[in-house]
Amino acid sequence: MADALPDTPSCAAYDPTLNPGSYGYRPSLAWGLVFTILFVLIAAGQLFHMIRTRAFWTFFFIMGALFEIIGWVGRLASYWCPYSRDCFLMQTASLITGPGWAQAGIYLTLWVVIRSVGRHVSPFPPKTYLAICFCIDLVCLSLQAVGGGLAGAAYSNGTSTQPGTTTMVVGIIAQLTAAVLFSILVGFVIYRGGSALRSNRPLFYMTAATVFATMMMIMRNVYRSIELTEGWRGYLITHEKYVLALDALPMVLAMGIYVIFNPGAQFEKTATAEQQQELAERDQPQKNAVQRYLNL
Known part of the structure; x- marks a missing residue:
């Protein structure tokens, strides 16, 4: 249990034989730098696309990338101060909250696809499904935030973190359930709108x-659910390779793919293609008239 750890100065030299620290290991400096830089690049890329396309x-x-940056900065600081509870709680809260924002962006991307392809590809009206997804996401974020606050307070006070941990697990499992249900909706949209998506490359890229x-x-979410179910001194949470590979x-x-195939940029291409098609259809009667005149 985290509350059973001895008190050690935050920036004392790391000695796992005396105190394994809140993580159960000393966070890697190299991997901390790598993921901090990657999430900074993702945030910068998304900001560039948002300003250019005005797809606000x-x-x-x-926001999801910013929370990830905060979390990985906390892990970076933990390399130099491996016993800092503030850094540990900072990375825990941020890395659990960030994915909720990214999930909301994914919901909105499918909403844009449905609106572009047609209402018939979705079993629910786009606004209805979006409202339901956002409500679920808000509940999940609230549960995780409350749970993180309770666990953090208990951690600092040296009391049991179990109530807060349980609340966080419920929030993450709810988020996992929402993601699975959302994947079913995505499959439904692909099944009904397959031909339209194949004929429209930007929409196809957005959907893929x-x-x-x-x-x-x-x-x-599967990883985080299992990790927190094991507790703060469980096997997964105390071995860094799992958080690197599975979180x-x-x-x-998940966020980098949207920098390459940015929804705003792809939607802009779709709108441009539709405008060109509309102009071509509008000019076709005139072209036909000219062709008939030339054939006289």
Whole structure:
């Protein structure tokens, strides 16, 4: 249990034989730098696309990346101060909260796809599904925030962290359930709108990115659910390779794919293609008239 750890000066030299620290290991400096830089690049890329395309709804991805940056900065600081409870709680709260913002961005991306392809591809009206998803996401974030606050207070006071941990686990499992249900909706949209998506490359890319990102979010949520169920001194949480491979990497991929196939940029291409098609259809009668005149 985290509350059973001895008090050690925050920036004392790391000695796992005397005190394994809040993590159970000393966070890697190299990996901390790598993931901090990656999330900074993702945030910068999303900000660039948002300003250029004026698709301001993509700010959810920026917020998700910012929380990831804060979390990984906390882990970086923990390399030099391995016994700092503030740094540990900072990274815990941020890395649990950030994915909720990214998930909201994924919901909105599918909403844009449905609006572009047509209402018929969704079993629910787009606004209804979006409202339901946002409500679920808000509840999940609230549970995780409250749980993190309770666990953090208990951790600092040296009391049991179990009530807060349980609340966090409920929030993460609820988020996992929402991601699975959302993936079913994505499959429904692909099934009904397959031909339209195949004929519209930007929409196809947006949908493919959404499928990939959703898979990464499900992987991450499964890991976090199991990790916290084991407790703060469980095997997964005390071995850094798992948080790197099953939390950090999936989040980089889930948000990074939207920098490459940015929803705002892809939607801009779709709108441009539709305008060109509309102009071509409008000019076709005139072209036909000219052709008939030339054939006289």
